[in-house]
Amino acid sequence: xxxxxxxxxxxxxxxxxxxxxxxxxxxxxxxxxxxxxxxxxxxxxxxxxxxxxxxxxxxxxxxxxxxxxxxxxxxxxxxxxxxxxxxxxxxxxxxxxxxxxxxxxxxxxxxxxxxxxxxxxxxxxxxxxxxxxxxxxxxxxxxxxxxxxxxxxxxxxxxxxxxxxxxxxxxxxxxxxxxxxxxxxxxxxxxxxxxxxxxxxxxxxxxxxxxxxxxxxxxxxxxxxxxxxxxxxxxxxxxxxxxxxxxxxxxxxxxxxxxxxxxxxxxxxxxxxxxxxxxxxxxxxxxxxxxxxxxxxxxxxxxxxxxxxxxxxxxxxxxxxxxxxxxxxxxxxxxxxxxxxxxxxxxxxxxxxxxxxxxxxxxxxxxxxxxxxxxxxxxxxxxxxxxxxxxxxxxxxxxxxxxxxxxx
Numbered sequence: 001x002x003x004x005x006x007x008x009x010x011x012x013x014x015x016x017x018x019x020x021x022x023x024x025x026x027x028x029x030x031x032x033x034x035x036x037x038x039x040x041x042x043x044x045x046x047x048x049x050x051x052x053x054x055x056x057x058x059x060x061x062x063x064x065x066x067x068x069x070x071x072x073x074x075x076x077x078x079x080x081x082x083x084x085x086x087x088x089x090x091x092x093x094x095x096x097x098x099x100x101x102x103x104x105x106x107x108x109x110x111x112x113x114x115x116x117x118x119x120x121x122x123x124x125x126x127x128x129x130x131x132x133x134x135x136x137x138x139x140x141x142x143x144x145x146x147x148x149x150x151x152x153x154x155x156x157x158x159x160x161x162x163x164x165x166x167x168x169x170x171x172x173x174x175x176x177x178x179x180x181x182x183x184x185x186x187x188x189x190x191x192x193x194x195x196x197x198x199x200x201x202x203x204x205x206x207x208x209x210x211x212x213x214x215x216x217x218x219x220x221x222x223x224x225x226x227x228x229x230x231x232x233x234x235x236x237x238x239x240x241x242x243x244x245x246x247x248x249x250x251x252x253x254x255x256x257x258x259x260x261x262x263x264x265x266x267x268x269x270x271x272x273x274x275x276x277x278x279x280x281x282x283x284x285x286x287x288x289x290x291x292x293x294x295x296x297x298x299x300x301x302x303x304x305x306x307x308x309x310x311x312x313x314x315x316x317x318x319x320x321x322x323x324x325x326x327x328x329x330x331x332x333x334x335x336x337x338x339x340x341x342x343x344x345x346x347x348x349x350x351x352x353x354x355x356x357x358x359x360x361x362x363x364x365x366x367x368x369x370x371x372x373x374x375x376x377x378x379x380x381x382x383x384x385x386x387x388x389x390x391x392x393x394x395x396x397x398x399x400x401x402x403x404x405x406x407x408x
Contacts, residue, residue: 004155008034008130009327011149011159014166015044015133017054017112018289018306020119021069022165025314027126028067029406030321034157036149037133044133045120050112051266052191053225055080055204055217055300057107057392060307062403068125073118078220079105081202083390096390106390107300109204109217109225111193140175146328147284161328162285163313165306168275170291178287179278183352184271187212188235189297190228192267193219194250197259200224206298207253213298214253223264226250227297235269272296274352276344281337284328286313293344295351304392305344311398312339318406343395 012023015037023035043049056064056077064070083106085094098105123129132155139150140162149157164172173180200218207214212229219225228250230238238249247263254261276293280286289306316336317327325332392401399406 005158006034006155007158008032009159010034010161010163011036011147011157012163012165013037013137013149013172014164014170014289014291015039015041015131016165016167016289017115017119017303018310019165020116020123021064021067021307022163022288022310022313023129023131024069024119024122024126025063025067025310025400026317027123027128029314029318030128031317031327032128033130034159035129035131035133036135036137036151036157037131038136040134041120041131045113045116048266050116051193051268053109053111053193053217053219054115054303055107055109056307057301057304057390058104059392059397059401060304061108063307063311063400066400066403066405067122069118069122072121073110073114076114076118076220077108077110078218079202080107080109080204080218081105083204083206085206085208087208105202106204107392109219111219111225137171140172142282142284144283144330145326160284160326161317161333164285164287164291165289167290168294170287172285173277173287173291176282176285178282181276181278183274185273185296186232187229187272187296188232188269189272190230190235190238190267190269191226192228192250193223193225193264194254194258194261195264196222196224196261198222198257200258209253215297215300216254216258217300224258226254228253229272229297232271239267239269274348276348279337280309280340281330281333283330286333286336288313292340293348295348298351300390301347301351301392305347308343308392308398308401309340311400312336314400315398315406322407339396 009031010026010033012019012033012035015035019035023033026033061070081098083096136152137149138152141148147159147162149162162172164170166172199222202218204218205216211231215227217225251261274295277287280292288309293305295302313336320327320332
């Protein structure tokens with residue numbers, strides 16, 4: 001039974017994939033962590049809760065392996081061996097092959113429910129994580145030296161630091177009065193999975209159509225996850241189609257290279273936007289994942305950006321503790337904020353520009369982008385840079401993204 005009032009090093013609000021990953025990484029580095037989420041634990045792993053799959057970059061998998069999660073999810077992970085990017089029916093395309101770099105796949109596709117099950121399995125192995133759910137935060141109080149979180153159940157948690165991993169509508173961010181900028185795209189992401197007759201051969205396809213990108217992402221077996229970007233005003237009609245008509249619309253976009261296809265499981269639709277917080281930290285407070293930023297799925301980097309946040313924050317906090325600094329001190333947290341806002345800003349810009357550039361059918365623009373893709377294919381250093389970006393190995397990488405623990 002959990003006491004009504006207790007102390008912990010870190011209170012982490014939000015038990016999604018980013019929150020659980022952060023909790024495990026911090027506990028694996030010796031911090032005591034209390035994780036709070038408003039959804040019942042059983043809901044978090046139900047197929048009906050989240051039918052999406054996530055593309056985990058090579059560097060993200062390195063982190064998950066370093067903190068002991070990957071062995072629990074490896075059986076459900078499909079390696080991404082190649083990426084093919086095409087502009088509608090154009091014969092010009094980009095082709096990325098993992099053999100070019102020679103040290104592992106470009107990444108892995110894993111269904112979110114399997115990732116959550118793996119995270120729960122790893123948490124059960126760690127004694128310094130406490131997961132309180134379902135619980136709602138009613139009050140956050142902070143000073144220069146610590147924070148107190150009060151839950152609706154009456155429990156209170158005293159800690160040195162509060163981390164917000166509670167999504168786009170973060171109450172932690174709102175509590176700190178951190179401004180947020182939002183750019184709506186008038187697009188939705190329609191997500192579902194398909195079974196198909198022929199093997200995908202570990203190849204991920206990104207096709208740019210006038211309404212937005214259409215991604216075909218390999219899952220284990222003869223299955224693929226689809227992320228279909230569509231204009232928002234059409235989504236209600238598409239989501240209401242009977243199964244046969246919905247499958248026909250998908251087949252029209254995928255073509256016949258996978259043979260006969262069948263939609264399996266449910267279908268989901270999510271509004272798309274670019275959203276980013278003005279800063280990631282405050283006194284005894286830090287933001288990670290969607291609480292700090294959410295981007296268009298065009299590059300498959302959403303969860304990977306959150307994992308980079310986690311790697312950087314763990315490194316900053318572990319190093320601060322090693323030299324005797326308070327982990328909630330604003331100067332300590334500012335290092336994390338500066339590190340991540342600089343890195344993330346370039347990703348915001350790239351995904352926003354690419355979505356606007358490719359989500360149209362204007363002939364001069366289409367010709368220019370086709371020639372651009374053909375040019376990148378022929379310039380090896382530039383092509384290798386884009387592959388490194390897909391693998392999450394660009395920029396100043398925290399140790400965990402290189403598969404290394406942060407030292408004592």
